[in-house]
Amino acid sequence: MAAKLMVGNWKMNGSLAANASLLSEVLAGMGGKTCRAAVCVPAPYLAQAQALLAGSALALGAQDVSAHEAGAYTGEVSADMLRDFAVRYCIVGHSERRQYHGESDVTVASKAQRALAAGITPIVCVGESLAERDAGQTEAVVKRQLAAVIHTNGHCISEIVVAYEPVWAIGTGLTATPEQAQHVHAVLRAQLQAATAHADRVSILYGGSMNAANAADLLAQPDVDGGLIGGAALKASEFLTMLKAASR
Ligand code: PGA
Numbered sequence: 001m002a003a004k005l006m007v008g009n010w011k012m013n014g015s016l017a018a019n020a021s022l023l024s025e026v027l028a029g030m031g032g033k034t035c036r037a038a039v040c041v042p043a044p045y046l047a048q049a050q051a052l053l054a055g056s057a058l059a060l061g062a063q064d065v066s067a068h069e070a071g072a073y074t075g076e077v078s079a080d081m082l083r084d085f086a087v088r089y090c091i092v093g094h095s096e097r098r099q100y101h102g103e104s105d106v107t108v109a110s111k112a113q114r115a116l117a118a119g120i121t122p123i124v125c126v127g128e129s130l131a132e133r134d135a136g137q138t139e140a141v142v143k144r145q146l147a148a149v150i151h152t153n154g155h156c157i158s159e160i161v162v163a164y165e166p167v168w169a170i171g172t173g174l175t176a177t178p179e180q181a182q183h184v185h186a187v188l189r190a191q192l193q194a195a196t197a198h199a200d201r202v203s204i205l206y207g208g209s210m211n212a213a214n215a216a217d218l219l220a221q222p223d224v225d226g227g228l229i230g231g232a233a234l235k236a237s238e239f240l241t242m243l244k245a246a247s248r
Contacts (some may be wrong), residue, residue, distance in 0.1 A: 004219060004246035005161065005203045005226035007061060007123060008039040008233025009091060015149065019045055023052045025236035030057055035226070035246035038089050039233065040123075043077050046085040061089035061123070064097060067110035079118035090115045091228070093125045095146070095167045105148035113147050116156050122207070123161045124149050126188070130168035138166075139187050146188060150195045158198035161205060162188055163228040169208025171230060178217045178224075181206045185223035212241035219246055 014022075019041065030037070040061035041049045053060050066076035082090060092115065093108030103111075112122040128138045143166065148155050150172040163232045164184050166176050176184075192199035206218050207228030218224050226246060232238045 002201075002203065002225075003037070003219055004035040005051070005205060006035050006037045006240055006243050006246045007089065007091075007163075007205065007226070007228050007237075008228050009039075009063065009094070009207070009228055010039060010041050010234065011063070011230055012042060014042060014045060015217060016045070016048060019048060020052065022032075022234065022236055023049065023058075026239055027053075027056050027058060029236065029240040030243065033057070033243045033247045035243055037193065037243055037246075040089065040091050046082070046087065048063040050085045055168035059088040060086060062087050062092065062120075063091050063094070065090045065092065065111050065115050065120070067107050067114060069114065079114040079120055080116075082120055083118045087120055089121045089123055089161065091125060091147075091163075092122045093126055095125060095165060099167075101176055105145055106152075108145070111149040112160060113152050113156075116153060121159060122247060123163050125163045125165050125207070125209070125228070127165040127167050127170075133166065133168065136145055138184060142184060143191055146191055150191070155196065157192065158196045158201045159202045162192070163189060163205040163207050165207035165228060167208075171209070173209050175211075175214050175218070176206070178221050179217055182221035182223055189223050210242070211240045212245075215242045216245040216248075 038059035038061045092111040097103045115122040128141040170210040203225035205226040205228045210227045211232040
């Protein structure tokens with residue numbers, strides 16, 4: 001398995017000034033880190049981040065992409081547009097998109113397909129709600145979400161990244177225990193193995209209140225290949241501590 005992959009998801013946070021200071025602090029502290037790292041910034045800041053990250057070890061990511069190729073889709077951003085800014089990763093199917101923007105499994109699968117066609121690695125988010133976990137449906141939910149992406153993307157599936165983000169853990173301070181995370185990651189790994197001979201290329205990230213205090217224990221699990229980090233990625237020192245934990 002490749003080096004761990006740590007991805008900051010800034011969500012709808014930032015400003016030109018705040019981004020410049022956050023990125024300069026992170027870049028200054030990154031020397032010697034051996035994990036892979038990226039930040040997914042709001043679309044209006046892609047050009048700024050592209051310029052600041054040029055030539056660095058911190059890759060650029062976006063938070064969403066249109067399921068359509070081009071045309072009359074007001075407000076949407078296409079995969080080709082993201083590629084113009086040297087975007088390497090794009091989150092698709094984040095639970096906030098599924099919940100607040102009604103994104104279905106089929107839409108998420110199309111978004112992953114658009115990203116792949118543009119040479120961008122989709123970070124496909126899956127995860128159960130608290131009600132679904134309590135009802136014993138965790139495995140069924142994440143498998144259904146991933147199955148849609150596998151179905152649409154066929155042999156390209158080895159080129160994606162998966163992020164397991166239990167909805168109840170996002171932004172709540174509640175984290176899945178390392179054992180809970182490992183259990184679901186192993187389920188997802190097995191599903192990928194059944195779909196492709198190259199499942200070992202797919203990094204499976206954990207996300208949901210990952211922070212400097214809990215990252216090392218989560219990352220120590222055999223099937224946790226990295227993290228998708230929201231709130232804690234907005235503080236340079238905390239993000240750097242997590243990159244360090246992932247570089248061991
Ligand atoms: P959080 O967000 O780390 O703030 O819980 C993670 C995510 O939603 O990607």
